[in-house]
Amino acid sequence: MTAPIFADVEQTLRQQMVTDTAPNDETPGPLSPSRPVRSMGVRHGILVLELLPEALLAVARRLRDTFSFDLFLDVTAVDWLGQTPRFEVVYHFYSSTHHVRVRLKLRVDESHPVVPSLTSLYGSAGYMERECHDMYGIGFEGNADLRPILLYEGFVGHPLRKDYPKQQEQPLVPYRPPQGALVR
């Protein structure tokens, strides 16, 4: 399934957002500062765009203002342990006019996992960026309130990273000593 708005988005990408030396080049090349956005086509009914972190604010603003993707659905991350760059931050937007979704993907490295915050465009991004910061340790530049939202103060590490030990507990209340065998 595809939607007419996707063709518009892709055309705009080609014409305005991509300052490529070869604007008619249809092959999706690697991302570079001169070509910060590329379309990966429509997958499962969702238009997928890959971009550099620097282009995020411009792309999101254009999606919201020009193409009326007015609902911020989600931001989360994928931990590709062993790859470089390691983290993939994934955004979803929904258009209540066109009733379609668009997905943005961008890669950040483990050494500096920071992306721009979208709280200036979508107020609802604040909570979801806090959760993503909890679970993956992604920093959001411009979000002033990145306190733990699902975790608690004093939690060390980021539990949804693949290198967090699966059963490591960080109890807030000290455990009682084992009470011996169960007595009926």
Added chain:
Amino acid sequence: MYGKQLPIVDATRSAPTAAGPGGGTAGKPATFEYLTTRKDELVGWARKFSLFPYPFVTACCAMEFMAVSASSYDTDRFGAALPRFSPRQADLLMVVGTVTQKQAPILLKVYEQMCEPKWVMAFGVCASTGGFYQNYASLPGIDRIIPVDIYVPGCPPRPEMVIDGIMRLQEKIANGRHPIINDRF
């Protein structure tokens, strides 16, 4: 039916001619003139039928808790019906559902706010052992932080299991020691 029967001695029948306490009523059939029992049995018998549960309900087991409280299964028949939503008034803490590490201080505070005597039931496998949540988020059994008297496993437990758990807890109360603060009793 269950638990020990209270040994009630009928004064008039066992000694019909004795002028015991209330001797003027000698000859009346089966009146409770006096009874002999152990203090622990009497207090335990009273306590086991007046359990006021505090439902610490956190997860999907709550549905089963509602089922067992509602009219089909009706824990009221066992003297454990009236939920008190203040830990000060409750004596049975029913921990129904998963308790996360973040909630553990709250559970501990609720437990500490309850007056003696108090009992704790771990309702469902998450409260008993953590169940299949063995990760950073959830407490592997509430007995890591508070003492537990009765464990009801199951995901969720059937209402029959909960009732069986309540009855076993009542047996435990009936057979337990009940120290009273006043040394004259």
